[in-house]
Amino acid sequence: MADRNETSAKIVSAADTLFYETGFEATSFADIAAAVGISRGNFYHHFKTKDAILDAVIDRRMEATRAMLADWAAEAGAAEARILCFIRILIVNRASIMAYGCPVGTLSAELSKLDHAAQGRAAEVFALFRNWLAAEFRKLGHEDEAEALALHVLARSQGVAALATAFRDEDFIRREVAALEVWLHSLCVGQN
Amino acid sequence: MADRNETSAKIVSAADTLFYETGFEATSFADIAAAVGISRGNFYHHFKTKDAILDAVIDRRMEATRAMLADWAAEAGAAEARILCFIRILIVNRASIMAYGCPVGTLSAELSKLDHAAQGRAAEVFALFRNWLAAEFRKLGHEDEAEALALHVLARSQGVAALATAFRDEDFIRREVAALEVWLHSLCVGQN
DNA sequence: GTCTATAAGGAGATAGAC
DNA sequence: GTCTATCTCCTTATAGAC
Numbered sequence: 001m002a003d004r005n006e007t008s009a010k011i012v013s014a015a016d017t018l019f020y021e022t023g024f025e026a027t028s029f030a031d032i033a034a035a036v037g038i039s040r041g042n043f044y045h046h047f048k049t050k051d052a053i054l055d056a057v058i059d060r061r062m063e064a065t066r067a068m069l070a071d072w073a074a075e076a077g078a079a080e081a082r083i084l085c086f087i088r089i090l091i092v093n094r095a096s097i098m099a100y101g102c103p104v105g106t107l108s109a110e111l112s113k114l115d116h117a118a119q120g121r122a123a124e125v126f127a128l129f130r131n132w133l134a135a136e137f138r139k140l141g142h143e144d145e146a147e148a149l150a151l152h153v154l155a156r157s158q159g160v161a162a163l164a165t166a167f168r169d170e171d172f173i174r175r176e177v178a179a180l181e182v183w184l185h186s187l188c189v190g191q192n
Numbered sequence: 193m194a195d196r197n198e199t200s201a202k203i204v205s206a207a208d209t210l211f212y213e214t215g216f217e218a219t220s221f222a223d224i225a226a227a228v229g230i231s232r233g234n235f236y237h238h239f240k241t242k243d244a245i246l247d248a249v250i251d252r253r254m255e256a257t258r259a260m261l262a263d264w265a266a267e268a269g270a271a272e273a274r275i276l277c278f279i280r281i282l283i284v285n286r287a288s289i290m291a292y293g294c295p296v297g298t299l300s301a302e303l304s305k306l307d308h309a310a311q312g313r314a315a316e317v318f319a320l321f322r323n324w325l326a327a328e329f330r331k332l333g334h335e336d337e338a339e340a341l342a343l344h345v346l347a348r349s350q351g352v353a354a355l356a357t358a359f360r361d362e363d364f365i366r367r368e369v370a371a372l373e374v375w376l377h378s379l380c381v382g383q384n
Numbered sequence: 385g386t387c388t389a390t391a392a393g394g395a396g397a398t399a400g401a402c
Numbered sequence: 403g404t405c406t407a408t409c410t411c412c413t414t415a416t417a418g419a420c
Contacts, residue, residue: 007403023305025217028395042404044397065223101301108358109293109301113215123358151355151364159351163343166300166315172343179344220413236415336391350401 008046012056019057020096020103026109051118057079058121061103065125069132079139081190086133086153087180090160090173098168102161104129130154140188149187156180200238202228204248211249211286212295216302243310249314253295257317261324271331272380278345279327279372282352282365290360294353297323322346332380341379348372 014035018027029050032165033043047053072085090097100106104125133150142149160176163169206227210219221242225235239245264277282289292298296317303311325342334341352368353363 002356005403017397022307023217023302025215027304030394032391038403039405040396041214041398041406045193045403055314072378090385100305105354105358106301109354110215112357113213113298114218115214126355126358127331130307148364148367151359151361152368155351155355155364155368157351158354159349160349162297162350162354163318163347165304166297167197167343169343172340175340176344196385221415222413231387233388233416237385242414304419319419 006055007036007038007042011038011043011053012060015053016057016060019054019107020079022099024054024107024116025114032083040177051116054072054118055121058125061125062128065128068143069128079136080184083136083153083184086129087157087184089159090164090177094164094170094173096119097161097173098100098170101165102158105158105161119142139189142187153180153184199228199230199234200248203230203235203238204245204252207245208249208252211246211299213292216246216308217306224225234239243308246308246310247313250310250317253317254320257320261320273329273375275325275328275345276373278321279349279369279376282349282356282369283320286356286362286365288358289353289365290362293357294350297350297353318346329379334379345372 011032015027015032017033018035022031027041029040033040034054047056060138072082076082076085104122108119108122108126110116111122130147130150133153134146137149156176157180160173164173193250197220203224205225207219210227211225214223221232221235224245225232239248264274268274296314300311300318303314322339322342323346326338329338329341348368349372352365356365
């Protein structure tokens with residue numbers, strides 16, 4: 001649906017980046033068209049409205065997230081190692097996080113303020129992480145608290161991203177990631 | 193500076209609310225003028241540019257934050273009780289946080305994406321909380337870690353606000369606040 | 385200090401030629 | 403499938419009457 005052809009895919013890819021780096025509202029059709037290298041007129045052949053592009057961008061992010069979570073499940077053997085993959089995105093993506101925040105959290109926040117129809121779909125990207133993390137915590141033996149633990153990790157990582165953007169402090173990111181690793185390990189002792 | 197007269201103060205107050213509830217970029221002069229009940233023309237008599245209103249709004253938030261922190265310092269005796277005042281804003285303001293997020297964090301995030309000149313001033317509101325919290329942690333005897341602990345509490349509360357907005361989950365807020373209270377108390381044992 | 389009227393430009397969106 | 407030209411609406415901002 002999102003990648004009917006090459007030009008459509010390029011548009012969605014450029015919109016994805018621009019929505020992340022400058023925001024949904026602040027990104028104009030002209031900006032996306034310029035990034036792809038097509039005219040504004042041609043643009044409307046592929047997407048009728050700005051909301052249609054947003055839907056395609058969220059589709060793209062859903063797919064990319066599913067692929068990333070599947071990769072982590074394939075690479076790392078134990079649940080603790082898999083959850084560590086999630087926590088360490090903060091380190092891997094620290095440069096873009098300090099500049100633009102978390103793509104999931106900032107889009108969700110912006111759409112909430114705009115009272116946009118797609119805010120529920122944006123939260124589904126969050127839900128993908130939440131459900132994946134909860135499944136991993138269940139594997140660690142935390143059946144009853146799995147959902148709460150998943151939300152806790154998600155919240156900690158969102159908070160780190162928010163402050164990292166405000167203060168541009170890389171040491172802070174590393175400190176918080178280290179603290180999260182200690183916290184996670186304390187949950188695994190004797191249960192892994 | 194911000195409240196030269198009554199109309200100016202009304203404009204800044206209305207802009208403060210609108211910037212929070214719908215975002216800086218998405219709020220137009222017409223929106224603010226309509227909220228105050230004045231014409232767009234009159235508007236420019238008080239503020240020449242949109243950035244000038246933003247500066248005044250940040251000034252207003254800085255003042256309001258200083259006043260709130262001073263109140264907490266006056267009300268609550270021990271450092272633990274004061275820090276609890278901060279943590280419990282999440283409960284007190286849960287309705288608006290679930291709808292629009294944290295006013296400090298969401299403005300900071302939006303200005304970062306816009307690469308706006310005022311993003312540093314928006315981060316100063318964060319710094320007000322950080323410095324105040326750090327001072328309280330020092331009183332608890334955590335001299336060396338005071339800054340790190342302050343950033344940690346700030347990050348936890350930012351993360352809770354971000355996910356509360358995405359999932360509109362009040363129970364989640366209460367759970368995380370309870371966890372923060374336990375964490376804080378563990379830092380106070382034998383040192384308060 | 386407040387208003388109406390209006391300028392100048394950019395936004396989303398459309399029509400139709402090639 | 404891509405383009406240019408255009409439409410309409412809304413934005414920030416100004417001019418000038420009262």
